[in-house]
Amino acid sequence: MIEVAALTQRYGAYTAVRDLSFRVEPGEVVGFLGPNGAGKTTTLKVVAAFLAPSQGRVTVAGHDVATDPLAARRALGYLPEHCPLYPEMLVRGFLDFVARVRGVLGADRARAVEAAARRCLLDDVLERPIGELSKGYRQRVGIAQALVHDPPVVVLDEPTHGLDPNQVLEVRALVRDLGRERTVLFSSHVLPEVEATCRRVLVLHQGRLVADATLDDLRRRASGGAVRARFAAVTSATPEQLRALDGVADVARDGEAFVVRPRADVADLPARLFRFAVDRGLELVELAPVALTLEDVFTALTRPEGA
């Protein structure tokens, strides 16, 4: 549904995106991950047919954004970064305006507005000015305007940015929900966001695509399959015993827990650790894959292979 081929995007002398290529298939929910300034927003602006590509070719639902931007825009709903809205408008008036411009006609328009509002839990605030709404409501208005014409593709730029934890949960649920019937591409700079909503992730770093993988893949590559294990009582010999365990490459101490990295050919490290605990009569308190931060991912992805 979204196809980006060899996209390079420049602002004057500054190159924001270099030679970026990826595809998003129908029905996929794809997370677009990267730190601030990685080129996520620029790429999404091109996909949303707001910026013309400096080089390369981008199509949305088969429409080239450079030669037929109007058709591309019709096929997608887009939430810009920071969710810009007209503060003086009422929520209903705003959604009605977007629907009008998007060509939803007659009685369909009122129905479309109602449906989008219900979907984004906006029924209570339909008659209130957007400027008076809380950040969470505003974000949902932004998402509702991207859905009002029932597009096959939805592009959301940082949909949870600046929300409190409860609102974040609501929006994540909404994005998951959207993924059931549409193609969704959304960006984030926090990893848990992506973990909670999608399987496939595109990682952008300094304008280049550094990873296009499933989350499991990514986790493995970033952590090397490391597992965090904590035992109820350990002896001074325990680290040595762990190191001696077959398939273990490295053991590090993290407070009371151990971070155990497997050899590259070992895929069942948690099972081996469990057996290890049983054999030694150790009480296993915690056994979990190492929680990854974005920094870990980047360190791993930008680390030269094999180092």
Add this chain to the structure above:
Amino acid sequence: MTAAARTWAIARRELQATFGQPPAWVFLAAFLALAAGPALPRFFAQGVADLREPLGWLRLALLLLAPAAAMRLWAEERAAGTFELLFTLPVRPAEAVLGKFLAGLALLAAGLLLWAAVPLTLSALCDLDPGQVAAGALGALLLGATLLAGGMLASALTSSQVVAFVGGASFGALLVLGLAPDVLERVLPHALVEAAADLGAARHVEAFDRGVLDTGDAAYFVGLTALLLALNALLVERRGGARREPLAAGALVVLAALLAVDLLGQRPLRARFDLTLGRANTLAPALREALAGLDQPLVVRAYVTRDLPPGYEHLRPQVRALVDLLHDVRDAAPSRVVLDLRDPLGGDDVLERQRLARQAEQDGVPPVVVGTLSEDQAGELRLYAGVALLLGDRAPAVVPRAILRDDLEWELTAAVSRVTQPRLRVALSGEGLGDCGEARAALGRAYAVEEVDLDAREVPADVALLLHAAPVPPSERALAAIDEHLRRGRRALLLVESHLVDPVAWRATPFDGSPLPGWLRERGVALGPGLALAPAERPHTFEVDGALVRSRYPWLIDASPAHDPDSPALAGVGRALLPFAAPLEPAGPPPGVAWTPLLRTAAPGWVAGRGGGRSTSTRCGP
């Protein structure tokens, strides 16, 4: 979804955003205060029902308020980031530009509608020409549209509304005030002034103000607005929109628009519609014909004082009417009329002013005294308002005072005729016009006048009309000369006396031995005895030898045109006072002689001492 529907959706949102907010109402109130408030005292001060003063204030108000209406249209979107939202909707830049423009125009139109209260109020107090009001409002709307488009362009260049306002207002000030002829005259070489002034708006609102719709002016505003909007669309596209619409297509549209503007401003496509009910801006057919018949360039050299001193602003409509008329004359035959407007009292160059004043004197256009300067200041206020018409090497025709008169167009027509047509020779004889300098001057403006002494020589062969006026009957010799003149098929007009009158004694004694009665009888006219009398509505009082005489039966006969009031001999004459007229009556005119009375005494007239109705008439030649 059509482009029109999207444009309307954008316009609708802008309208809601505008009229849903207090600033719109503040805007309208300010507009009305600015456009209407100061205009009214000045309107009344000028003493003429001319809407131009209020229209001038309306324009000034537009100059401030059009950029105010435009400033938020793009800058707000850019500041709030909604620009991106807008252009990820399926909207073409041109549609967004047009939608916003229409919304802004609606606000200006609402302002104009409120302003209409001004002419409505005034029309209750004086006679305004609805055509002038409509044309003036249309001109204001077109100017407003252009200023709005300029303001929008400024708004698209910045995300700050303040910068957008300043930019838009500067554009408007340059267009309306900066590119005005009187300003350009001071900064540009003379040769460039005309061309530069054509670019400015001031020149193109003049006709609207007068109640004239000129397609050239309308095309100027529409074309300039379209150009600004097209630039706006290109700019918006570059700033955000996805694909650049092919530049070539944009350039073609702009070129086509400019071409259309140029064509509409030129003959034969250029048309001029006088919207005033009184056809106040349409030249009389006689003047148009006279101009159309020109076979060489006619220089219309006008000496006009434009800057009226304080206290004489009431003359401004008069001066404007003069200048407008001269422009109309030029526009009626642009290839044959050269308009040369000079102001011997204007300008900073003293030597130049003196040179112009001398030239005006030479051209026969002296300054007109219109009043004293002020109570405590001695001296008269003089200003120039005269026209000299120059055609080749012919003697110029002059209208020395072309203001404070209501027959200006007639006078100018006569002047054009004088200078264009070969002048008929008129011979004066006798002493009858000896003291009447004014009558002689009037004759001199229309004819080549010369004097002949009928007792000494014959009338020259190419004299068209002989005017013999004397307080005594003509001599035998003079009558022979007149006969000779008439035999050539020419005309003669005799103003002579048959009686010696003593008004105090009410006695009229026929001159002894006068050959006149016999001469007249030969031509079928009998000269009766006594004097003709007619009743007057009021007693006439007149002075005879220092004594005042009062009579209900005037010696001065109040006569009205007897025959065809449109006859060229009496055109424009409503009534005439004939002093001491002798009764004339037909007496078997010889074959081939027609008798046409021109003036007749008011009925019932009679002859003193006889009673009964009689007419007093002058006789046309055979």
